[in-house]
Amino acid sequence: DGGITQSPKYLFRKEGQNVTLSCEQNLNHDAMYWYRQDPGQGLRLIYYSQIVNDFQKGDIAEGYSVSREKKESFPLTVTSAQKNPTAFYLCASSPYFSSYEQYFGPGTRLTVT
Amino acid sequence: DQQVKQNSPSLSVQEGRISILNCDYTNSMFDYFLWYKKYPAEGPTFLISISSIKDKNEDGRFTVFLNKSAKHLSLHIVPSQPGDSAVYFCAASAQTGANNLFFGTGTRLTVIP
Numbered sequence: 001d002g003g004i005t006q007s008p009k010y011l012f013r014k015e016g017q018n019v020t021l022s023c024e025q026n027l028n029h030d031a032m033y034w035y036r037q038d039p040g041q042g043l044r045l046i047y048y049s050q051i052v053n054d055f056q057k058g059d060i061a062e063g064y065s066v067s068r069e070k071k072e073s074f075p076l077t078v079t080s081a082q083k084n085p086t087a088f089y090l091c092a093s094s095p096y097f098s099s100y101e102q103y104f105g106p107g108t109r110l111t112v113t
Numbered sequence: 114d115q116q117v118k119q120n121s122p123s124l125s126v127q128e129g130r131i132s133i134l135n136c137d138y139t140n141s142m143f144d145y146f147l148w149y150k151k152y153p154a155e156g157p158t159f160l161i162s163i164s165s166i167k168d169k170n171e172d173g174r175f176t177v178f179l180n181k182s183a184k185h186l187s188l189h190i191v192p193s194q195p196g197d198s199a200v201y202f203c204a205a206s207a208q209t210g211a212n213n214l215f216f217g218t219g220t221r222l223t224v225i226p
Binding site: 092 | 117122145147149154155157158162202206214215217219
């Protein structure tokens with residue numbers, strides 16, 4: 001059945017290391033998004049991609065990078081430049097960029113020590 | 114600057130009673146509003162939405178009310194069930210284009226059996 005998968009569910013890294021979070025969707029959606037959630041805060045947009053080989057910065061893109069080489073995949077790299085990388089990361093997709101409704105994956109909790 | 118606010122971090126309601134979750138926004142250009150439900154360690158799931166041309170939208174036990182003059186929307190759940198216990202996020206968009214989806218900070222609803 002269709003959906004969005006994120007792996008792993010929990011990820012631990014040492015400070016100074018880059019880490020890549022996986023996001024795959026088999027919904028045939030054009031648009032994909034990465035959000036970050038911190039305690040007591042709403043979801044904040046990191047990067048989004050309207051279509052393959054295209055992506056744009058969101059509100060908090062500093063210290064992150066993405067790629068969109070395939071329609072179904074939108075990996076997020078948290079670089080060592082990200083000051084506070086410990087957070088819950090959510091990937092989402094929508095049928096096309098102008099869709100209001102987004103479908104979310106289960107999330108990855110990243111802990112950096 | 115939080116453009117979408119959920120001022121109640123938590124709400125407890127008895128099973129069978131009505132749950133009312135509130136959301137306020139500041140941007141008068143928002144024209145579409147959504148509610149998402151999130152269980153622990155899972156991604157948010159879309160619940161119900163409303164366009165700014167309406168003031169009410171119902172879907173089963175869930176009804177969303179929009180008061181544009183007050184820049185306020187609310188989600189009513191009647192009757193509340195223990196399975197409704199989750200965090201509820203409201204979100205708003207100013208235009209077609211989901212890169213402009215702004216999320217509130219969430220309200221944790223607990224339905225007491």
